[in-house]
Structure formats: structure tokens, C-alpha cells
Amino acid sequence: MTGVGDRPAERANGDRGSALVEFAILTPLLFLILFGIIDFGYALYQDLDVRHGSNEAARLAAVNYTTAGHTGAQQSTDIVNAACNRMDAKTDVAVTLSFSGTGQARADTATITVSKPNVQLTGYLNNFLGGKVLTSSVTTRLEQNATWAAVANKACP
Numbered sequence: 001m002t003g004v005g006d007r008p009a010e011r012a013n014g015d016r017g018s019a020l021v022e023f024a025i026l027t028p029l030l031f032l033i034l035f036g037i038i039d040f041g042y043a044l045y046q047d048l049d050v051r052h053g054s055n056e057a058a059r060l061a062a063v064n065y066t067t068a069g070h071t072g073a074q075q076s077t078d079i080v081n082a083a084c085n086r087m088d089a090k091t092d093v094a095v096t097l098s099f100s101g102t103g104q105a106r107a108d109t110a111t112i113t114v115s116k117p118n119v120q121l122t123g124y125l126n127n128f129l130g131g132k133v134l135t136s137s138v139t140t141r142l143e144q145n146a147t148w149a150a151v152a153n154k155a156c157p
Contacts (some may be wrong), residue, residue, distance in 0.1 A: 084156035
């Protein structure tokens with residue numbers, strides 16, 4: 001004769017398949033939490049990268065960065081390329097360099113804007129994150145007379 005603790009509990013006839021039904025009810029919630037963590041984490045990473053890119057581009061514009069003595073549009077391209085090289089994600093990134101002061105002289109200000117569409121890894125939260133554009137603008141004081149030209153939506157190479 002076996003004791004009470006020696007064998008598994010018997011299920012009632014109406015309880016067959018209840019674990020499968022409970023799992024089917026909870027699975028969407030589990031996926032929402034899991035894929036939400038993945039997609040929101042990746043969106044935060046992309047937002048930080050855009051902010052880093054705008055800060056780098058602003059610093060380069062403030063010190064009148066150039067390679068090989070370029071000026072004008074070529075120097076703007078140098079600034080955008082150098083800022084993009086310091087970012088992790090370079091696809092679909094657009095950089096705008098503009099003057100917001102009275103001119104290009106030292107102590108005037110420049111505004112740099114970096115934008116990038118949000119990319120999702122799972123697509124599970126497309127209703128919340130789909131179609132969002134991550135943007136960061138930085139206004140900086142020019143430390144040198146600027147010889148670069150204002151550009152709009154210059155793409156990263």
C-alpha cells in the first residue's frame with residue numbers, strides 16, 4: 001500500500017489541458033514583456049548614439065575641424081564624416097550644420113542636428129515604436145572662425 005506522498009496527485013476529469021490553456025493565455029503577456037525589453041533597450045541605445053553623434057559634431061564644428069585644409073562644403077563633409085565615424089550606427093543618419101548666430105565669427109553659435117529613424121529588432125511593438133525618428137540638437141559657441149558651410153540633412157557615408 002502506498003502512502004499519500006508516494007504518488008502524484010490525480011487530476012480531476014475536467015482539469016485535463018488546463019495547463020495548455022493557461023500557457024496560451026499568458027504567452028502574449030510574456031512576449032510583450034520580453035520583446036518590449038529588447039525593443040525599448042535597443043531604442044534607448046540608438047537614442048544615446050544619436051545624442052553622442054550630435055555632441056561630437058558640435059565639438060568638431062566649434063573648433064573648426066578640417067582635414068587637408070578643406071573649407072566650405074568639403075569641410076562640412078569632413079565634420080559630418082568624422083562625427084559619423086564616432087557613432088556606432090551609421091545607416092540612415094542625417095546631420096544638419098547651421099549657424100544660429102549673426103555669422104561665422106568666433107563666439108557666434110552653431111546648431112547641429114542629428115536624426116535617425118528608429119529601427120526595431122523584433123517589430124513586436126510596431127504600434128508604439130514604428131515610424132519614430134530619433135533626433136538630437138546641440139547649440140554650441142564657435143571657438144574659432146568657422147570656414148565650413150551650412151548643410152542640411154547630410155547623410156553619413
